[in-house]
Amino acid sequence: MRFEPITWERLTAALAGHADGLRPADGGTRLRIGVDGAPAACPGERAEHLAEALRARGRAVLTVSTAGFLRPASLRFEHGRQDPDAYADGWFDTGALWREVFRPLEPGGSGRVLPDLWDPVTDRATRSPYRTLPDGGVLILHGPLLLGHWFPFDLSVHLALTRGALRRRTGEGERWTLPAFARYEDEVAPAGKADVVVRTDDPHRPAWTGTG
Template sequence: MRLEPISWERLTDTLADRIDGLKAEDGSAWLRVAVDGAPAAGTADLAGRLADALRVRGRSPLVVGTQGFLRPASLRFEYGHRDADSYYDGWFDTGALWREVFGPLDPGGTGRVLPDLWDAAADRATRSAYAELPPGGVLLLHGPLLLGKWFPFDLTVHLRLGPAALRRRTVDDEQWTLPAFARYDDEVAPADAADVLVRADDPRHPAWNGGA
């Protein structure tokens, strides 16, 4: 696949323009955008940049991170604290994401989205207030392992790190998760599945597929 160099600023503006011109495929009043990638890839940074760019365009964005939808420790650590298969299959509460994030944004939904559910450090519910996303608003959901779950995204962006870059940029305490991302590449092939692929091995010099 041919990739072209691009700056983060130009990438952000180009993606924001594309989002601004989209309509939800299922007729929803809201758009749902994925910014997918390993924690080391910086999905939160790109989601934040996109939110700022969309506000300039008169849109109402809501940034939600999957880190706020982890399952309780008793479930995450059932097979140990460093089990890569558990991380892949059981760390993120996909049921809660369907119920609290995607359900309210279905056609005819309320637009009342829960921005986070679980405080992993305290291992208890966050009790956060619901966020009201007005019609025309844009959900920007960022985090790892988002594709291949049938979430109703209108646009998917995958920030890819090659194996060497992923290993180099992943902190020591999270190196055990690397087999989960190798499995993700094998089973989901996010670089092929995403609408937009961004190669971010060198964070100073990203490259992308042009949104093809």
């Protein structure tokens, strides 16, 4: 896999231009983009910058974070608060993401997306109102461990970190998650599944594979 140095500004503009020319693979009317990466790679920040660039092109965009689709604490912490296998396999409510985010965007779907479901601070449902993504709109889902669930992304971006860089850039209190990301690399191989891979070991000097 060959990487080309690029600035974040140029990368965001290139991704927006590429996405603007895509059509949903399932024949629907709304595009679905995934920005996958460990928290240390800042997928939320990259997703928001991409959303801003697409809005500047006249597209309606809804960003959704997997952090809003955590399972209740009783399920997440069933095997303790720092179990990496539970983090990899059971922290995120993928069924709710399918039901509340992806199915409404299928051909003939309502377009009514739930932007978040669960507040991990209060450990209660957020009760957020649904938001309607119009025809021609773009969903950007961002978060870690996204590419092993067969989510129907029309464009997927993986923010890659070597294991050494991931360890350096992960705070001491979150390093218990590192085995989960090692499993993800070994079992899912996200760099091989993503449409675009961005190397982010140096947060100020990204490099990418291009859009193919």
